[in-house]
Amino acid sequence: MGRIGEVQAPVATRDALARGRLRASLVPDLLVEARRIVNTVIAGWHGRRKRGIGENFWQFRPYVEGDSSRIDWRRSARDDHTYVRDREWEAAHTVWLWADPSPSMLYKSAAASVSKESRALVLALALAELLSRSGERIAWPDLTDPFTARNGAERIAAQLSHAAALPAKPDLSAIRRFCDIVLVSDFLDPAEETKAWLDVLARHGVRAHLIEVADPAEETFPYAGRTEFTDPETGDKLTAGRAEMLAEEYRLLYKARREELAAWCKRLGWSYTVNHTDRLASEALVRVHMAMTVEGGHAGLIARGNHTGSIANRAGKAVA
Known part of the structure; x- marks a missing residue:
């Protein structure tokens, strides 16, 4: 049986310099890809679309x-x-952007066109480009303070290129009310941990938009026979004699994790979007734009692409 997936550019997680150099080599190409995607959706991207102080x-x-x-x-x-x-209201709005830099995001299956890390960075940079063109203030937790610039995506890309190490989960306590934040990750940690991390945003009155980047193999669990799974976060290994016997429970757990996070976001007036790495990145941009332009929040939006299966732990990031 051929390989279903692999971790892209495997680098020891403790080697921060190597990870920084890897990111630096990827970011310029990803910025170009982000701008290409922006050009396909910019016609439908409008301003704040609400009544207020402005000249237009x-x-x-x-x-x-x-x-x-x-x-x-x-x-x-x-x-x-x-x-x-x-x-139209034209007061500058602050939008924080973040893409998960953890090793689990390096996973890419044979069914996907890009790794999860690549897709997450493209989405974040594309949003930076769109928001900058709209005159909004943008920022990246633990990397930049809020700023306004027409070349906002390029400035963030340069900062990412020179960041030797980024925290797996940045400090969000400095983000205050009336801001938006877009978080792009696989969100495969237990739902309770993710909610505990993001609870500070809810308490501060921040409106969040979660984009779950999912590899198709993580949802469908196409593994069979003797399979060795590796946790990219810890290096722990699990060998299954008949991997197909785990598939049903695995999908149920994955689905439960996603639905719990989506329901939680809905209660808070946040949005939750799923973008698969075998689908177009522009699909997620359109949905997030819709959520951000709804005044007063948005009722937990779930975009599933064309997949219905699910998973819940890091076994889905395995190398088989």
């Missing part, structure tokens, strides 16, 4: 008694209704 016209709407907005008499003269002119 947004919409006409019927006047209601007590409305403090100024009546547009020219538009009102066209028919029997009275209209007011709304401008």
